[in-house]
Amino acid sequence: MKEIIIATKNRGKMKDFEGLFATLNIKVTSLLDLPEEIEDIEETGTTFEENAAIKAEAICEKFGIPVIADDSGLEVDALNGEPGVYSARYAGEQKDDQANLQKVLSRLEGVPDSKRTARFVCVLAVANPGELTIFKRGECEGKIGHKPAGDNGFGYDPIFYPIESDRTMAEMAPAEKNKISHRRKALDQLVNWVREQ
């Protein structure tokens, strides 16, 4: 079985990836699974692409092997695209999913359903030693609800209704989220690209 490192410390993302890569017969290892502790990588970019490249290239350089990184987030139209690249730390440095989603809900108070459109974005960067980093992007359109619902997933999943769904992403089974998610779409693009090589 092939193995690939995903430059992430986010357990929610890793759960998604484990499901997504299982069908490809690839074992995924996160930065939390490595024997040595990996220092936090500062995400100084202002785009998903920049931050994904920073993470993938830092770990690729350290180990000299191919690495995938995921930079992702939620863009809410009524908030001019916020929280965007700052999704993980929207309510502060402690990366608190509950506080983050409550902040979105309170900023959207009084905003009618028709204006609660949003999307999840996922950019995957693949860094290979001595090669240019490549990027694949996936987006999942939806709407922000009025209160959290569901216990699955992570982050903003309990307040995000994918388009034409009457359930939030946190109310969906993991396999169901993995059929329609931004992460799934970005990975599909990446798999297609690999097949074309």
Ligand SMILES: O=c1[nH]c(=O)c2ncn([C@@H]3O[C@H](COP(=O)(O)OP(=O)(O)OP(=O)(O)O)[C@@H](O)[C@H]3O)c2[nH]1
């Ligand atoms: O409900 C959600 N379902 C998702 O599927 C999803 N994907 C991303 N997000 C949000 O966007 C941040 C990523 O920020 P991010 O890419 O910098 O990752 P992170 O800092 O959490 O971990 P790392 O991969 O950098 O180690 C996350 O923390 C979440 O708040 C999601 N929320």
Ligand SMILES: [Mg+2]
């Ligand atoms: Mg991060």
